[in-house]
Amino acid sequence: MPNAWSDKDERQYDHIRKSQRQRGKSESQAREIAARTVNQQRREEGRTPNSTTRGTGNPNTRLESRTRKELYNRAKELNIEGRSRMNKQELVAAIRGRQ
Incomplete structure (x- = not known):
């Protein structure tokens, strides 16, 4: 988890990661999904220097x-x-x- 994350971000990350593991995702997939979700939320709230993503989106979405x-x-x-x-x-x- 990056140092720029708040305590709330870390809690959200852990919650999403655990939820994804319960749904049968591998640990690495669960970590990636959780990190992408938290970072997207931070971007939408304007808490990151980049307002747009440089990524390709969640591979599990259409x-x-x-x-x-x-x-x-x-x-x-x-x-x-x-x-x-x-x-x-x-x-x-x-x-x-x-x-």
Whole structure:
């Protein structure tokens, strides 16, 4: 857990991690989901220097549920050409075509 997290963030992280473990996720998956959730909450509350994510979104969510920026970052990982000119629906289609 990063040092920038408050006590509340750490409690939330532990609660989510334990919940994910009870749902059958591996320890590493549970830690990742918990950290992403806490960091997203911190971003939305304006408690981080970056107001937008640099990640690709939660891998357990549907592509349509992710932000355009998260889809763009995933397309970048997959080396999809023309991604900067694509809208959200086009990014979803391009990513699906590559997976």
